[in-house]
Amino acid sequence: SQTIHQWPATLVQPVGSPLSLECTVEGTSNPNLYWYRQAAGRGLQLLFYSVGIGQISSEVPQNLSASRPQDRQFILSSKKLLLSDSGFYLCAWSVIHLNSPLHFGNGTRLTVT
Amino acid sequence: SQELEQSPQSLIVQEGKNLTINCTSSKTLYGLYWYKQKYGEGLIFLMMLQKGGEEKSHEKITAKLDEKKQQSSLHITASQPSHAGIYLCGADRRNSGTYKYIFGTGTRLKVLA
Numbered sequence: 326s327q328t329i330h331q332w333p334a335t336l337v338q339p340v341g342s343p344l345s346l347e348c349t350v351e352g353t354s355n356p357n358l359y360w361y362r363q364a365a366g367r368g369l370q371l372l373f374y375s376v377g378i379g380q381i382s383s384e385v386p387q388n389l390s391a392s393r394p395q396d397r398q399f400i401l402s403s404k405k406l407l408l409s410d411s412g413f414y415l416c417a418w419s420v421i422h423l424n425s426p427l428h429f430g431n432g433t434r435l436t437v438t
Numbered sequence: 439s440q441e442l443e444q445s446p447q448s449l450i451v452q453e454g455k456n457l458t459i460n461c462t463s464s465k466t467l468y469g470l471y472w473y474k475q476k477y478g479e480g481l482i483f484l485m486m487l488q489k490g491g492e493e494k495s496h497e498k499i500t501a502k503l504d505e506k507k508q509q510s511s512l513h514i515t516a517s518q519p520s521h522a523g524i525y526l527c528g529a530d531r532r533n534s535g536t537y538k539y540i541f542g543t544g545t546r547l548k549v550l551a
Contacts (some may be wrong), residue, residue: 331480344465359539368543369526384538415480419539424469424488427528427539429480 327352331416338437344403346433348416351397356418358399359427360391364414369433375399376421392427411437441465442527444542451517452550459512459545461527467507471528473543481526484512514547522549 332350338344350356369420372386373391381391388407392400399416416430443462451457469488473481483543485494487503487510494501498515514521528541 352483361541369528369541371538371540373452374538413478417481417539424486424530426469426483426486427481429473431480432478434478 327384327418327428329416329418329430331433333433334431334433335434336436338406338435340408340437341405344401344406344410344435345437346401346414348399348401348430349397350399350418353397353418353420355396357421358384358393359407360399360401360416361415363415365412369415373401383422394408406437408437411435440543441531441540442529442542444525444527444545445543447543448546448548449461450548450550453518454497454516457514457517457547459525459547461510461512461542463508463529465508467503467510470503470510471530471539472501472510472512472527473526473541475524475526477523484493501513517547517549519549519551522547 328351358375361369362372363369373381373383375381375393378393378396389403414433417427419425419427441464445460471486472484474484475481485501490505490507492503500513503510524544524546526541526544528539531538531540
């Protein structure tokens with residue numbers, strides 16, 4: 326069966342520090358991969374998605390970047406965190422074919438101080 | 439404005455009561471997904487609806503998609519404290535062979551014992 330791992334679960338970082346969140350998927354090949362952010366009291370905001378190694382689509386211009394160095398690995402990064410980067414970050418995957426649901430990791434709670 | 443609108447934003451019901459959550463799209467829905475999220479955790483996939491008029495049930499939760507495929511409802515019968523959480527509807531937006539998913543802002547459900 327397929328599983329998705331996301332870490333760390335919580336993170337407290339000072340403003341201006343770098344960020345690296347990692348997500349890996351097991352049990353499937355060539356998944357579509359996604360990073361979402363969920364701010365308190367707001368919905369899910371799509372940040373990045375990837376349909377293959379090295380292929381990244383950015384949805385919102387911002388302080389963050391994403392990379393996909395391996396088929397089932399998705400990384401969210403920042404060189405210098407801002408206070409506004411605080412939030413709940415969720416990684417998700419889906420298979421390529423039509424009408425397949427997204428499957429989510431457990432999320433990372435990021436607090437920038 | 440949100441492409442997927444959910445109502446109500448929050449709901450408090452007495453245990454044993456029925457309730458309905460609505461999700462309305464400004465565009466035709468090719469795939470509509472319902473998720474449940476407990477605070478600080480990832481989203482759990484509940485059900486997927488594709489065809490106009492389709493209805494699916496899982497235990498005490500029933501989801502429907504209207505004939506025009508622009509509105510969906512989630513109905514919980516005889517609610518229990520275990521039903522508490524945030525319910526989100528999501529949809530995939532076909533775009534050049536890749537599949538971006540969007541979500542409503544969620545409905546926060548509290549069930550009083």
